[in-house]
Amino acid sequence: DVKVTQSSRYLVKRTGEKVFLECVQDMDHENMFWYRQDPGLGLRLIYFSYDVKMKEKGDIPEGYSVSREKKERFSLILESASTNQTSMYLCASRVVNEQFFGPGTRLTVL
Amino acid sequence: GIQVEQSPPDLILQEGANSTLRCNFSDSVNNLQWFHQNPWGQLINLFYIPSGTKQNGRLSATTVATERYSLLYISSSQTTDSGVYFCAVATSYGKLTFGQGTILTVHP
Numbered sequence: 446d447v448k449v450t451q452s453s454r455y456l457v458k459r460t461g462e463k464v465f466l467e468c469v470q471d472m473d474h475e476n477m478f479w480y481r482q483d484p485g486l487g488l489r490l491i492y493f494s495y496d497v498k499m500k501e502k503g504d505i506p507e508g509y510s511v512s513r514e515k516k517e518r519f520s521l522i523l524e525s526a527s528t529n530q531t532s533m534y535l536c537a538s539r540v541v542n543e544q545f546f547g548p549g550t551r552l553t554v555l
Numbered sequence: 556g557i558q559v560e561q562s563p564p565d566l567i568l569q570e571g572a573n574s575t576l577r578c579n580f581s582d583s584v585n586n587l588q589w590f591h592q593n594p595w596g597q598l599i600n601l602f603y604i605p606s607g608t609k610q611n612g613r614l615s616a617t618t619v620a621t622e623r624y625s626l627l628y629i630s631s632s633q634t635t636d637s638g639v640y641f642c643a644v645a646t647s648y649g650k651l652t653f654g655q656g657t658i659l660t661v662h663p
Contacts, residue, residue, distance in 0.1 A: 476649050478651075488643075535596075537651075543588060543600065547597075549596040549598075
């Protein structure tokens, strides 16, 4: 079975903090993705990565950066968290053409 | 970019009823997936179905790629089927575009 894990289920941070969200997959997949989900706006792609050290902007990259130093780990970084980044963050990994998602991280920025 | 529309937006059923969820998309796709989002927020893979028909227990799905739509059938619904059902499509590089979802509520 494909397994995608995320470092936290719930996270509370303060405005201006640097926040790291971690995602790990155990299937040696090359492609990994970060989405955010907001009521009324659905799921939107933030960043994705084809391989180690490679990254591409998605539809809403502003305010975020990513890091992929190892194939199994894809990190989403909020350089200076803001209240409008309060959201559900979902990581996914792709095998052939099918994406599998982690359990999600509910981030609240106060 | 590609547009994905799901209908109906909300669906309320009694346990045991059947239902059909629809997904329309605006361009040719090389990937189409159906997901169920559980109450804890996790997206559970139901089907990978860029074309054709598949069945898994009480669920089945059909995609008619030439007409740009997909259908998800749920038979003999159970309360555990409640949640949000998403259709998502990809055109290139595996980037999924999601529909807005159908909120399904099944009452005992």
